[in-house]
Amino acid sequence: MLFRALAIGLILLAASPALSTAQTALSTEAAGSDPRHVMIPAPDGRTIDLSVWTAPDERGVIVFSPGFNSTPAAYHRILSAWVGHGYSVIAPLHVDSLQHPQHADYDNRAAFATRIMDMAVARSVVRATHPGKPIIAAGHSFGSLISLIEGGAVTAAGAHGDPDLKGVIALSSAGDIPGLVSPTTWEGLDIPLMLITGDRDLVPGFVADWRDHRRPFDASPAGGKTLIIFEGADHEFVDNADDSDFALVIEATEAFLDAYATGDADALARLNALPAPDGVSIERR
Template sequence: MAAGGLTRRGAIGRSVAGSLAGALTLTAPALAGTPPGPRRLDLAAPDGRMIPVTEWRPAGRLRGTVLFFHGAGSSPQYYPDMVAAWVGAGHRVLAPLHVDSREHPRTRDFPGLASWQARIEDMRALVAHIGPEPYVAAGHSYGALAALGLGGAEPVLPAGMTGPVAPRLALAVIAFSPPAPIPVLITGAGYGALRVPALIQTGTLDILPGMGPTGPDAWRGHLAPFDAAAPGGHRYGLVLSGVNHYFGGAICDFRQPGPPQREALSTACAISRLFLTGFGEGQGAGPTRARRLLDRMIGDRPGLQLLRR
């Protein structure tokens, strides 16, 4: 693939093409919108603030738990395809509504970095809520930073807060478009402290004006957690050609200019589901097969590149 300055092996063999087909088969059925039957629960922050949480549960066997954190200003309801993919893989999904959301009734009470402190409180409350249960942390943009913090990355904590971000690490992290290092939130070294397997996604049009680097290759900043993490820990980087921060308005903010990049989103969700099976369900034949399929997909193919370190 060659897009936005991305170049590497340009062709893939039949075995890799077969791996992609196998991965998509393993992660079937196809995405079908938000799963039915979500329920609402409220958790309490240290100051008594209520944290609204949406929970989706699979219809069949429960294989694991995903804690999902939305992007700045967004809401869990704007990620139906991701939720459907993970619930379809047998995982329940718990997603808080953060105070920076446009849907939150108290958003004006948490300007600037006050929302970051509230997000950390939300994360801690959610981990405490599930008790000793293993979990995978997932997020988009601002929420991807949070998820990486639950994987051992070391973000900058607000004044008065002490670490770690949460008392118990996730099994793995799924990070859609995490921010490039921002001094008040996280440094490159902070990303380098990542301690668990991770899937880190971006696109060659994933450039946000006023946020991080500029220029046609600025999208590479979203791979900072992948680049900074120590090699050998099952870290994957997924780059989608022509995809922007919002998948053309298909996630996070439906008001974004389209058209929605739904085919690319479907592919990203399928690969994230394969990663979830491989690293969020412990040991066994299913996880082993998922990891092998994921590793056979390393390299370039039309529209995407999967990296590993």
């Protein structure tokens, strides 16, 4: 089956990452607007570059997976807002990033499997260095697919969900990738989800109809699911949103984080009552 053998082999190795390295590296970490880079030896012999933003008065931790070819730094606008709200962020530099020093050594199939491993290692680092803190998975585009898998979605690569996750924030999606995503993929996504997309959210070669991005919301079990659709928003909306739209993204995601990471009943009420301004639709299941 496509992806399965490579993915399973890597994930089995990921059960015991070099956490002592992470504990040592993070022991003197300071909060700030720029991330600290922590290099973690990977079970498959690579070194994973983790960007780590530590929040003051930390409420929880977000493990973030960037879009294909991208970097954690490209998402500074939204990540810094979450950090300022009390959520530390740990984000790997995946091998498909154009800035990864070994980018040319990996094809797309290997990039998928190593992303799964990267996020398993990142979550293990969170458990070791932020014990007891709630964990939320988040990602953009290809990274959102990885985050949805962390949350319980089952692809042709098998099940790699983490029962410790409190929820998933998906900024757009990678679409229904043939041979990987099946009609039953989203049935396992039985935790809270916030999915943000737009009616111009197209991905050449992958998403020809922006409505494809709805599927994790529509086809997963109901309960704690929120879908926000911005009129005119494209696939890079997380970066190019104007100030008013971006403010709504931050308001919505921070209410989601507080509601499901920390169990804040007032935040849940705000999330469920969040009004949709002109040009925006909000759906809930």
